[in-house]
Amino acid sequence: MRIAIGQISHETNTFSTVRTTKAAFSVWEWAYGQEIVENHRGVEDYLGGMISKAEEMGVQVLPVFSATANPSGTIAAETYEEMKHDLLTGLREVGSVDAVCLALHGAGVAEGVDDLEGDLLAAVRGEIGRSVPLVVTLDLHGNVTPKMVEHASVLLGVNFYPHTDSAERGREAVEIAQRIVTGQLSPVMSLTRLPLMIPTSTTSLSPARDINLACWEWEKHPGVVDCTFFHGFSHTDSPYVGVSVLVVTDGDASLAKAASEAVARVVWDQRWKFTPDYPSPSEAIQRALRMTGGPIVINETSDNPGGGTPGDGTNLLRAMLMAGLTDACFGTIYDPEVAQAAHQIGVGRWLEADLGGKTDKFHGAPLSIRAYVKTLSDGRFLQSSPMWRGRSVNMGKSARLVVGGVDVVVCSVCSQVLDEQVFLLHGMDVTKYRIVGLKSSQHFRAAYEAIAQEIITADSPGLSTCNLSYFNYQRVTRPIFPLDQLDGPADTRMHTFVNASL
Numbered sequence: 001m002r003i004a005i006g007q008i009s010h011e012t013n014t015f016s017t018v019r020t021t022k023a024a025f026s027v028w029e030w031a032y033g034q035e036i037v038e039n040h041r042g043v044e045d046y047l048g049g050m051i052s053k054a055e056e057m058g059v060q061v062l063p064v065f066s067a068t069a070n071p072s073g074t075i076a077a078e079t080y081e082e083m084k085h086d087l088l089t090g091l092r093e094v095g096s097v098d099a100v101c102l103a104l105h106g107a108g109v110a111e112g113v114d115d116l117e118g119d120l121l122a123a124v125r126g127e128i129g130r131s132v133p134l135v136v137t138l139d140l141h142g143n144v145t146p147k148m149v150e151h152a153s154v155l156l157g158v159n160f161y162p163h164t165d166s167a168e169r170g171r172e173a174v175e176i177a178q179r180i181v182t183g184q185l186s187p188v189m190s191l192t193r194l195p196l197m198i199p200t201s202t203t204s205l206s207p208a209r210d211i212n213l214a215c216w217e218w219e220k221h222p223g224v225v226d227c228t229f230f231h232g233f234s235h236t237d238s239p240y241v242g243v244s245v246l247v248v249t250d251g252d253a254s255l256a257k258a259a260s261e262a263v264a265r266v267v268w269d270q271r272w273k274f275t276p277d278y279p280s281p282s283e284a285i286q287r288a289l290r291m292t293g294g295p296i297v298i299n300e301t302s303d304n305p306g307g308g309t310p311g312d313g314t315n316l317l318r319a320m321l322m323a324g325l326t327d328a329c330f331g332t333i334y335d336p337e338v339a340q341a342a343h344q345i346g347v348g349r350w351l352e353a354d355l356g357g358k359t360d361k362f363h364g365a366p367l368s369i370r371a372y373v374k375t376l377s378d379g380r381f382l383q384s385s386p387m388w389r390g391r392s393v394n395m396g397k398s399a400r401l402v403v404g405g406v407d408v409v410v411c412s413v414c415s416q417v418l419d420e421q422v423f424l425l426h427g428m429d430v431t432k433y434r435i436v437g438l439k440s441s442q443h444f445r446a447a448y449e450a451i452a453q454e455i456i457t458a459d460s461p462g463l464s465t466c467n468l469s470y471f472n473y474q475r476v477t478r479p480i481f482p483l484d485q486l487d488g489p490a491d492t493r494m495h496t497f498v499n500a501s502l
Contacts (some may be wrong), residue, residue: 001059003177004097005036005050006090007066008083008120011141012109013235013308015463015471017360022082027413028396032090036063046103047136049170057178057416061237062097064090070414071308080110084120084418085159088127098140099133100124101179103170105231107156114238114475118147125151133180134171139163139479141233144191146497153180154187154248157228159212161203162446176225185292188249190256192496194266195242195480197234198274199466200301200441204449207273214266215245218259223252227259229267234468235307237475243267253498257440261496268328271481276457276466283436284458289323293453294434297444303363304441306416309336309463312356313363316437316458317408321367326405329430330437332395332424334359336412342373342399348374351401355410363462371401371408375426379411381460385419385447393421400426407433416440419447 002455007029010020022030036321040047054061065087091100098109102124117138125132133153138144140157148155154176156169201208207229215227217307225248232243245267247260278301279287288296303313311334320328324341331431338353345351351373379395396412409426417438430436430452438444441457441464448455459466468482479486486493 001181002062003054003174004062004064004091004094004100005047005102006064006087007047007068008087009101009105010075010108011071011101011105011139011308012074012107013231013463014074014109014237015070015235016308017080018068018073018310019405020072020075020079022079024072025067025079028070029066029068032068033063036066039059043388044167045388046170047188048165050101053171053174059172059174059178062094064094070167071306073308075108075110075116075330077111077216080113080116080359084123086088086161088123091124091127097128097132098181099135100128101173101177102136103108104136104138106144106230107236108136109236109238115145115147115240116318118151120144121148131202133177135177137169137173140231143236143242144230144244144246145240146191149189149191149497149499155189155246156226157230157246158229159203161201161208161231162443164446165387166388169473185225185345186251188251188253188256188498189243190247190253190260190336190498192260192494192495193242193244194264194268194490195477195486195493196268196271197241197245197468197482198231199234199276199468199482200307200464201231201274202270202442202445204445207270211263211267211270214263218247221255221390223250223255224259225250228264229263235464237471237473239477240476241476241481257498258498260496264494265490276480278457278459278466280318281458281461282323284456285323285332287317287456291313291454295430295436295452296434296454296456297436297438297448297452298458299438299444301441301457302465303439304464305334305414305439306443307441307464310359310363311439312359314356314367315364315460317356318364318367320406320437321404324405325435326406327434328437329407329423329428329433331409331417332411333408334414334417334437335410336396337426339397339399339410339412342401342410343376343397345373347376367383369403371403373399374402374407375400377425381415381421381425382418384421387418387443387446393424398443400428416443418443440448
């Protein structure tokens with residue numbers, strides 16, 4: 001059995017001022033053929049899961065093209081066209097295949113293309129024909145569309161946020177493809193969309209945890225292959241933004257529709273619970289100072305590079321410095337200019353600079369600092385988080401700067417903090433600090449819930465704030481909650497699309 005695999009993955013924050021070009025993808029991955037296997041074998045991500053399952057089953061893997069970038073602004077039209085061309089060319093070059101498995105995201109937007117994944121899957125389907133199974137993994141933040149459902153054989157979303165089950169979904173994709181090829185499975189999908197946007201919501205806590213439990217109850221039914229709650233990505237201004245539920249069954253369209261609509265009703269009934277009331281950075285610090293023990297982690301959700309922000313926001317770091325904290329650390333802040341200056345001056349010297357606040361005006365002004373250069377590094381490490389464990393990370397030239405009583409890690413590549421490795425690289429054991437400031441919304445929890453005495457989420461103006469009223473939406477389909485106060489039962493507002501044609 002021959003399975004082609006590939007990836008085009010980007011979570012697009014259309015409010016970002018940073019246009020996403022090929023250069024942004026090249027920082028993370030722009031790879032062809034066997035290089036893809038080398039990059040992902042042994043890594044707990046989607047492609048890593050596909051590769052490990054295929055090798056376990058004795059399936060021949062034909063890697064074609066893989067491109068992924070840190071979440072950022074709208075993808076340049078020429079960049080998207082090149083990625084699509086390279087994926088389709090790769091599929092053409094490997095010749096006849098029994099199935100195709102792709103790792104996509106679900107919230108990609110390119111210039112002139114609001115539904116990137118739908119457009120891409122239509123193009124792939126046009127290349128491979130209707131008879132070849134096309135199984136796709138998606139991020140749970142996908143804004144899933146009927147066009148995606150129309151052209152895929154099966155769409156599989158991760159259940160957990162943090163996405164600790166990415167490799168599991170990759171393995172499942174290969175297994176399902178094999179079942180379709182051998183005639184053991186005739187998939188039917190039902191997508192139910194709701195007029196609802198929600199902020200980032202970890203699945204380890206209610207209400208997202210409760211909705212996952214409802215999905216898993218349906219998966220106990222004979223014939224239900226998968227039931228996934230897609231949170232959607234609310235930092236994208238497009239007509240397709242919104243929460244959805246997607247169910248896959250074995251040949252039973254009525255069961256798929258019943259299950260997706262039932263879970264959608266559960267989501268709708270819980271919609272008020274997805275409105276968090278987080279403290280400001282200064283309030284979060286005062287709350288932390290009243291607690292005993294440590295480390296107390298304060299995560300800056302409003303400048304989360306994993307949600308398309310610049311990563312050089314200064315709101316939380318400014319509050320930490322103004323509070324006169326000692327025994328505290330902060331990571332990471334994206335500022336290649338300051339990182340380069342630290343490398344030029346060298347360890348043991350003092351540096352004066354304007355730190356952060358250089359990309360836009362949404363996340364705080366630059367901080368004028370006088371800092372002691374404590375440690376320098378190349379920014380390279382292996383990820384140890386349960387999410388995507390084993391991934392090779394390159395944060396570029398990086399430095400540990402001591403600013404007042406706070407150790408600050410400055411990097412040359414924009415990325416959220418996922419585990420302790422970027423701190424360890426600079427000789428810092430986060431478990432020894434009283435207060436740890438991080439740029440991340442939820443993914444950090446995969447590593448930090450086990451070591452943190454307490455986690456406090458701080459919110460403020462920014463492109464990944466949980467306060468959705470902050471954004472000037474122009475293109476979302478209205479009415480939509482919570483921008484519009486929608487009452488009444490879900491049945492009058494749900495839209496369900498069932499695809500049983502493949």
